[in-house]
Amino acid sequence: MSEPLSPDAFRTYARRCGLVFLVVACMTLLMVGASYLPLKNHALTIGIILAVASVNAGLVAGYLMHLISEQKMIYTLLAFTGIFFVGLMGLSVFAAHDVPALLHQTVTR
């Protein structure tokens, strides 16, 4: 059983949550602003937007889901999830770039 939060600790926690929301809100507006940047390279715009989105996701996962102070068991579970997720995305990237065909050409050359 965990110790209950004191009224002071509750207020401190509320302030921290408010701060996280403000940062997430600012990052969201930044992301929207970045989408209007007159960059010639569309891939760069997408990269910037997704980088800001990743920071936002990191804040939510770290502070709101308490991943900055979790048990080893949860980190282990997430590590496996991460490996499978990267594998899944890797398959998409390989498929998009026709990687098996490239490998086949390399072998037969």
Next chain:
Amino acid sequence: MEIPYTVQARPDTGVYNAKVGMWLFLASEVMLFGGLFSAYILLRVAAQTGTWPHGWLSVPLGTLNTLILALSAVTTLMAWAACKARLFERYKLFQAITLLLALIFICIKGYEYQDKFHHYEIVLKDGRIADGHLAESLPGAVVLHHARYVASHAELMDGRHPGAHGEIRLERAQIQRMQNYGPAHNTFTAIYFTLTGLHGLHLIGGMLVFAYLWGPGSAMWKTDPERFTNRVEVSGLFWHFVDLVWIFLFPVLYLT
């Protein structure tokens, strides 16, 4: 039979069972949404130049929904913190705010869906295309609002710089084909409705759990407050995941 480790941490994992269960469930959810994101990437990369739409969705509404969901993530966390501080009335307040915010999100999404289902692309027999929102469907004619004519389908792909809009009345005899911007319209709308629809279903599921914990389920507070607090925590974890998914859905669908 008593369910073990609903309150105390299990010695070998260091956390109570429901939390491990929720994280395992979230891991499977990552793979579910990962598969759909992967499908989106493949569809988008494989799309021929000029065939993938831009600016078809309302960025202000999407931004508003992102902020609403982020705020609801904070209020759900505050609901849990209120339980930890033994402030049951505060818990009720924060959980009610979360539910309200979730409802607003769903309403905005519903409005966006309705807008797409009323938006029509009409191919005329003379080769022109009329594009606009269906205002009236009469026996012999249709009336479109905020409508315009375009010479080719490609002109409709960039919704960021639309031309002049007005009212267009078309006789049914002129029409060769008409189709709304629903899931069957093209690849983009198909993946848009699939991704946001699945996300919306998750949101509704979360709302049902929150409503239960706010209403009849809150009776547990009187008998076992620690266990109730843990229930609020794991439901909150699910809600944060739903928020996380939207954090990526918003830029991918609305901004890029």
